[in-house]
Amino acid sequence: MPTNRYSIGAMTLHWLIAIAVIVDWRLADAAEHAPRGQHFAVLQPHFALGMAILVLTVLRLVWRLTHRAPPFSSDLAAWERVLARTVHFVFYVLLVGLPLMAWIGTSMWNQPTDFFGLFTIPNLPFGENRGLGHELQELHGTLGEVMLYLIVLHVLGALKHHFWDKDGNLYRMLPFGTPKP
Numbered sequence: 403m404p405t406n407r408y409s410i411g412a413m414t415l416h417w418l419i420a421i422a423v424i425v426d427w428r429l430a431d432a433a434e435h436a437p438r439g440q441h442f443a444v445l446q447p448h449f450a451l452g453m454a455i456l457v458l459t460v461l462r463l464v465w466r467l468t469h470r471a472p473p474f475s476s477d478l479a480a481w482e483r484v485l486a487r488t489v490h491f492v493f494y495v496l497l498v499g500l501p502l503m504a505w506i507g508t509s510m511w512n513q514p515t516d517f518f519g520l521f522t523i524p525n526l527p528f529g530e531n532r533g534l535g536h537e538l539q540e541l542h543g544t545l546g547e548v549m550l551y552l553i554v555l556h557v558l559g560a561l562k563h564h565f566w567d568k569d570g571n572l573y574r575m576l577p578f579g580t581p582k583p
């Protein structure tokens with residue numbers, strides 16, 4: 403396998419997390435539009451999938467820190483490298499931070515999360531504090547939306563490289579095609 407492409411493990415986790423994040427956003431949005439009394443019940447799968455994203459991201463970070471990322475294509479301008487690195491870094495911060503702050507929030511509501519009927523995720527040892535828990539969830543919702551804008555930027559970047567620059571950058575994250583060295 404050429405070294406200018408991510409490893410199969412990194413690709414698998416990238417695409418699993420990407421799909422899970424998009425589904426989780428749609429679930430949060432569905433809850434947002436649910437009738438008043440059903441809001442919390444409809445949010446449950448959003449909580450559970452969010453926790454699964456946290457676990458996948460920890461795996462991804464362990465992989466990332468123990469495997470070298472492929473070097474950027476020599477065609478990439480300095481500003482593109484800085485922008486890509488910054489957005490990737492903020493993604494990792496949000497992928498860990500969003501579920502963690504929401505978990506602290508639901509713990510402060512004394513509301514354990516049901517993991518798709520399989521088991522219950524326990525509360526973190528924070529005392530009950532409904533007000534602060536609510537503020538954390540509000541901040542979570544806002545940062546979640548920030549993440550959506552960054553995803554749009556990330557995908558536009560990927561498409562610009564693919565269709566405009568035609569530099570094969572997208573193939574760095576796919577098991578086929580030819581990324582440029």
Ligand code: HEM
Binds near residue numbers: 421
């Ligand atoms: C929807 C949520 C997504 C998230 C959270 C996400 C996150 C990330 C992160 C963190 C990296 C950096 C990998 C690393 O160096 O460790 C990355 C790389 C990459 N992503 Fe995504 N991604 C998402 C969706 C997508 C989509 C939809 C596409 C394609 C249209 C895409 C294409 C790529 C490509 C090509 C790279 C490699 C960039 C490079 O190093 O040249 N991603 N992504």
Ligand code: HEM
Binds near residue numbers: 431445500540543
């Ligand atoms: C990486 C994982 C996660 C992402 C990307 C994410 C994203 C989002 C987004 C975008 C919203 C706002 C929806 C909207 O306003 O239309 C939201 C709301 C919410 N999320 Fe998450 N979420 C994640 C994990 C979690 C987890 C693990 C929990 C609970 C344990 C949770 C609890 C909530 C709650 C309670 C709201 C409603 C907040 C409000 O009232 O504004 N989220 N989430």
